[in-house]
Amino acid sequence: MRNSIQVCIAICLAFLLMPVEALAQQALWGKAPVVSPEIHENQTVTFRLRAPKAVKVQVTGDFLSKGVADLVENKEGVWEYTTPEPLKPELYGYSFVVDGLKVNDPSNVYMIRDVSTITNVFIVGGDRADLYKVNDVPHGAVSKVWYDSPSLGMDRRLTIYTPAGYEMSGKRYPVFYLLHGMGGDENAWSELGRATQILDNLIAQGKAEPMIVVMTNGNAALEAAPGESSLGWEAQPTFQLPKTMEGSFETHFPDVVKFVDKHYRTKANKKNRAIAGLSMGGFHSLHISKQYPDMFNYVGLFSAAIMPGKNVESPIYQDMEGKLATQFAKKPALYWIAIGKTDFLYKANEEYRKLLDEKGYPYEYFENEDGHIWKNWRIYLSEFVPRLFK
Amino acid sequence: MRNSIQVCIAICLAFLLMPVEALAQQALWGKAPVVSPEIHENQTVTFRLRAPKAVKVQVTGDFLSKGVADLVENKEGVWEYTTPEPLKPELYGYSFVVDGLKVNDPSNVYMIRDVSTITNVFIVGGDRADLYKVNDVPHGAVSKVWYDSPSLGMDRRLTIYTPAGYEMSGKRYPVFYLLHGMGGDENAWSELGRATQILDNLIAQGKAEPMIVVMTNGNAALEAAPGESSLGWEAQPTFQLPKTMEGSFETHFPDVVKFVDKHYRTKANKKNRAIAGLSMGGFHSLHISKQYPDMFNYVGLFSAAIMPGKNVESPIYQDMEGKLATQFAKKPALYWIAIGKTDFLYKANEEYRKLLDEKGYPYEYFENEDGHIWKNWRIYLSEFVPRLFK
Numbered sequence: 001m002r003n004s005i006q007v008c009i010a011i012c013l014a015f016l017l018m019p020v021e022a023l024a025q026q027a028l029w030g031k032a033p034v035v036s037p038e039i040h041e042n043q044t045v046t047f048r049l050r051a052p053k054a055v056k057v058q059v060t061g062d063f064l065s066k067g068v069a070d071l072v073e074n075k076e077g078v079w080e081y082t083t084p085e086p087l088k089p090e091l092y093g094y095s096f097v098v099d100g101l102k103v104n105d106p107s108n109v110y111m112i113r114d115v116s117t118i119t120n121v122f123i124v125g126g127d128r129a130d131l132y133k134v135n136d137v138p139h140g141a142v143s144k145v146w147y148d149s150p151s152l153g154m155d156r157r158l159t160i161y162t163p164a165g166y167e168m169s170g171k172r173y174p175v176f177y178l179l180h181g182m183g184g185d186e187n188a189w190s191e192l193g194r195a196t197q198i199l200d201n202l203i204a205q206g207k208a209e210p211m212i213v214v215m216t217n218g219n220a221a222l223e224a225a226p227g228e229s230s231l232g233w234e235a236q237p238t239f240q241l242p243k244t245m246e247g248s249f250e251t252h253f254p255d256v257v258k259f260v261d262k263h264y265r266t267k268a269n270k271k272n273r274a275i276a277g278l279s280m281g282g283f284h285s286l287h288i289s290k291q292y293p294d295m296f297n298y299v300g301l302f303s304a305a306i307m308p309g310k311n312v313e314s315p316i317y318q319d320m321e322g323k324l325a326t327q328f329a330k331k332p333a334l335y336w337i338a339i340g341k342t343d344f345l346y347k348a349n350e351e352y353r354k355l356l357d358e359k360g361y362p363y364e365y366f367e368n369e370d371g372h373i374w375k376n377w378r379i380y381l382s383e384f385v386p387r388l389f390k
Numbered sequence: 391m392r393n394s395i396q397v398c399i400a401i402c403l404a405f406l407l408m409p410v411e412a413l414a415q416q417a418l419w420g421k422a423p424v425v426s427p428e429i430h431e432n433q434t435v436t437f438r439l440r441a442p443k444a445v446k447v448q449v450t451g452d453f454l455s456k457g458v459a460d461l462v463e464n465k466e467g468v469w470e471y472t473t474p475e476p477l478k479p480e481l482y483g484y485s486f487v488v489d490g491l492k493v494n495d496p497s498n499v500y501m502i503r504d505v506s507t508i509t510n511v512f513i514v515g516g517d518r519a520d521l522y523k524v525n526d527v528p529h530g531a532v533s534k535v536w537y538d539s540p541s542l543g544m545d546r547r548l549t550i551y552t553p554a555g556y557e558m559s560g561k562r563y564p565v566f567y568l569l570h571g572m573g574g575d576e577n578a579w580s581e582l583g584r585a586t587q588i589l590d591n592l593i594a595q596g597k598a599e600p601m602i603v604v605m606t607n608g609n610a611a612l613e614a615a616p617g618e619s620s621l622g623w624e625a626q627p628t629f630q631l632p633k634t635m636e637g638s639f640e641t642h643f644p645d646v647v648k649f650v651d652k653h654y655r656t657k658a659n660k661k662n663r664a665i666a667g668l669s670m671g672g673f674h675s676l677h678i679s680k681q682y683p684d685m686f687n688y689v690g691l692f693s694a695a696i697m698p699g700k701n702v703e704s705p706i707y708q709d710m711e712g713k714l715a716t717q718f719a720k721k722p723a724l725y726w727i728a729i730g731k732t733d734f735l736y737k738a739n740e741e742y743r744k745l746l747d748e749k750g751y752p753y754e755y756f757e758n759e760d761g762h763i764w765k766n767w768r769i770y771l772s773e774f775v776p777r778l779f780k
Contacts, residue, residue: 039624053445053489099443103493109503109616110623118499122623136620139545143533146554155529164536167653226499230526233500233512234429263557 034078036107037094037122043086045124047094049105052077054098061094061119062373063087068097089129090375091194093119112191114374115183116237130201131382132194137204138164142196144186144228147259151252156217157224158256159186161196162264163203163210172265174389175212177256177296178381179277179284182305183239185225186217189381192374193278198382209389211274214260218277218284220248245280245305247314250287257295274388276300276336278377279345283307287316289332290323297333298388302380303340303372306348328361334387338366338380345372424468426497427484427512433476435514437484439495442467444488451484451509452763453477458487479519480765481584483509502581504764505573506627520591521772522584527594528554532586534576534618537649541642546607547614548646549576551586552654553593553600562655564779565602567646567686568771569667569674572695573629575615576607579771582764583668588772599779601664604650608667608674610638635670635695637704640677647685664778666690666726668767669735673697677706679722680713687723688778692770693730693762696738718751724777728756728770735762 036048047059049071057071057079071079093112095102104111105120112121123129140163146155163173178195180188189195195213202208220243223229226236243249261268275296277285282304289299309317328335335356339349356363366383370376426438437449439461447461447469461469483502485492494501495510502511513519530553536545553563568585570578579585585603592598611633613619616626633639651658665686667675672694679689699707718725725746729739746753756773760766 051489051491054491055443098488098491098493101441101444101488101493102496103488103491104508106492107626108623109506109508109627111501111508113499116499118494118501133622134614134618134620139536139547141533141535143531145531145533145557146529157529167535224524228524230524232523233498236497237499 034107036105037120039122039124040082043089043124043126044083045087045122046080046082047071047096047105048107049079049096049098050077051079051098054079056099058097059094060097060102061092062375063090063092063094071096087124089124089126091121091123091129091132091192091378093121095119113237114188114192115239128379128382131198132378133201134197135201135204137200139200140164140196140203141166142190145263147256149252149255151255152220152248154223156222157186157228158217159190159215160260160264161190161199161213161215163212164200165210166212166265170265172267173210173212174272174274175214175260175264175266176274176276176298176385176388177214177216177285179216179218179275179281181218181277181279181281182244183237183241184281185219185222185237186215187225189215193381194378195381198378199385202382202385208385211385211389212260212264212266214256216249216253216256218249218281219244220252245283245307245309246311247309247316249284250291250316251314253284253288254292254295270294270297271333272297272389274298274300274334276302276381276384277304278302278380279305279372283309290320290327291316293323293327293330298336299332299334300336300338300380300384301349302338302377302384303343303345304337304349304352305345306352324356324359324361328359335361335363336366336384336387337363338368338376338383340368340370340372340376342369342371343376424497426495427510429512429514430472433478433514433516434473435477435512436470436472437461437486437495438497439469439486439488440467441469441488444469446489448487449484450487450492451482452765453480453482453484461486477514479514479516481511481513481519481522481582481768483511485509503627504578504582505629518769518772521588522768523591524587525591525594527590529590530554530586530593531556532580535653537646539642539645541645542610542638544613546612547576547618548607549580549605550650550654551580551589551603551605553602554590555600556602556655560655562657563600563602564662564664565604565650565654565656566664566666566688566775566778567604567606567675569606569608569665569671571608571667571669571671571693572634573627573631574671575609575612575627576605577615579603579605583771584768585771588768589775592772592775598775601775601779602650602654602656604646606646608639608671609634610642635673635697635699636701637699637706639674640681640706641704643674643678644682644685660684660687661723662687662779664688664690664724666692666771666774667694668692668770669695669762673699680710680717681706683713683717683720688726689722689724690726690728690770690774691739692728692767692774693733693735694727694739694742695735696742714746714749714751718749725751725753726756726774726777727753728758728766728773730758730760730762730766732759732761733766 034048038046058068060068071081219241282301424438428436448458450458461471609631672691
């Protein structure tokens with residue numbers, strides 16, 4: 001046999017072609033040769049887009065008080081905008097608007113879907129926003145797992161976070177069930193919610209107990225997130241679904257707990273279980289925790305949709321008064337309510353707190369700025385988790 | 391306490407506002423009110439984009455022999471193109487080009503990244519392409535897990551597929567290590583590669599043994615895929631990385647096998663281990679399987695980069711002749727080579743097969759049309775997997 005190095009020299013020439021040819025085949029279109037977004041040391045941010053034929057280019061994002069800002073074109077056809085002020089530490093979303101058409105930033109591969117909208121994202125670090133970053137700390141595992149639900153007659157997908165060291169430790173862990181809002185799915189908390197990073201970082205800092213986090217799909221008509229079930233890629237995500245807030249999801253919830261306790265090393269008792277959710281997930285957490293008063297010791301309502309269930313016949317929504325009395329008689333370790341001042345559900349939450357006050361049911365209350373947005377739900381998660389399982 | 395239903399009636403009005411307000415806050419921009427792509431029953435496909443201010447709109451994708459096609463505008467500013475012929479069953483990628491600017495289809499949330507390029511995707515079903523769909527069959531779990539690599543001195547992320555029933559069965563399973571190409575990462579095979587769906591479907595059809603599939607990150611300089619390590623979202627993906635094909639990845643591979651055998655219910659022996667990879671991953675599979683001849687019984691080279699290692703000093707690339715002799719003396723159950731006729735690595739693979747022929751080392755060979763593209767790698771995966779662990 002000829003020396004293998006020699007054998008290969010001839011084909012080395014072919015290899016030299018690889019970046020060109022393979023790029024041409026693997027990646028049909030090249031990356032724009034501009035940096036965007038560029039986060040400067042002073043925390044101002046520059047956005048750039050190469051679009052020499054465009055007449056007008058704007059950026060739109062949640063960091064802009066006016067909603068949009070105009071980019072200015074240079075001689076090379078690269079449009080640019082720099083924020084006049086530093087941005088506060090936060091995870092931000094943005095898109096470009098080119099002659100009226102919303103487009104993603106071709107220089108930034110990081111995008112997250114929220115219901116049917118996909119935006120580019122970036123993080124300005126510092127303060128609480130550092131919790132949203134992947135830092136150089138031990139990382140938990142994130143799994144997409146299918147569980148069987150006899151109540152709903154289907155296999156369903158969930159996201160489960162096991163903390164760093166789970167595989168090695170042989171220990172049992174407490175479990176936190178974390179529920180999404182209307183139009184969301186089992187991916188929502190681990191994507192825009194940054195639950196994986198928040199848990200990794202709080203646990204690494206010693207501020208939270210190592211715990212398992214279970215993120216379900218709250219739309220009981222569906223098996224899984226868009227694109228992940230046999231409905232296929234032709235089914236686009238939608239905000240409104242038939243089997244939400246009508247009792248099915250709440251009724252099936254013991255199927256989830258049973259699956260998790262069977263297949264993971266859990267501390268399978270009320271003392272070591274928490275449930276919380278945002279918006280519709282807060283509604284679900286409220287009803288599940290009172291329906292099964294021996295299941296959860298910690299309850300979190302994040303911007304909760306306090307409102308009647310869609311199906312007034314469902315046993316889930318019957319005798320709310322009696323069920324709350326039973327739940328609070330059993331003295332949950334924490335009943336935590338959080339909402340922003342401008343949330344459209346503020347008044348509903350105020351009414352609900354009055355009701356708890358009238359009955360003398362203890363709860364903790366966290367109020368902050370802003371409304372019904374992911375910024376707040378990341379804050380609530382990072383406030384709630386350190387209070388669990390102490 | 392007032393009846394809870396009554397309590398809530400007042401806030402019901404607020405709830406009625408939710409779709410508007412919450413959409414306005416959660417999703418900054420509405421979904422385009424057109425359907426795109428629309429896959430017709432006769433397997434032609436229509437693409438649509440609302441862009442009333444655009445001068446020229448094209449679609450570009452891997453189903454177009456000319457690379458691009460022009461859309462035609464109607465009175466409402468919606469541009470449209472229908473393929474003149476039915477498309478063959480396949481997973482396709484596409485983007486729009488609006489006045490020279492490549493943009494994603496705002497009507498289709500399904501996009502997949504390949505190195506630094508993100509394209510919309512759709513599947514025309516039928517034949518082998520049905521393996522790429524999520525079908526109504528039992529589903530395996532997909533986990534993103536961090537393992538410790540003493541050789542590389544870092545924790546690293548991998549993707550692991552456990553077959554449907556893994557949690558319940560108590561059984562031990564064979565393990566297939568599946569490696570990506572240059573510029574890819576531990577997400578590549580489960581995304582464009584559709585490995586999860588291919589495995590789920592082949593196992594459900596009884597054509598493949600239930601197995602664990604481990605998908606590593608072949609760039610030994612990195613801990614994880616772009617955005618999933620402490621390099622953060624400011625690090626954009628790139629094709630060329632320093633620690634690829636220079637020995638580090640191959641040298642560290644026993645760390646992976648050790649982790650997997652320790653933490654999963656594996657059949658921890660050569661008879662029940664396979665390794666395969668595409669392009670650079672084929673190179674890695676070749677060198678790992680000969681370096682550790684008692685580790686893998688099945689070897690797959692998919693469009694393998696048969697070429698010299700970057701670091702000729704690395705012990706991995708020394709004595710290729712002797713190591714191959716040892717490997718084949720131990721009679722691997724399968725040594726499988728696959729490549730497309732127009733692949734730029736065709737000649738290199740031909741040379742390598744000649745070398746194996748000269749030595750009388752047995753292998754199976756699979757040759758088909760096309761070149762160095764994901765279409766072929768999905769075909770090779772779906773051909774290779776049924777040959778394993780029989």
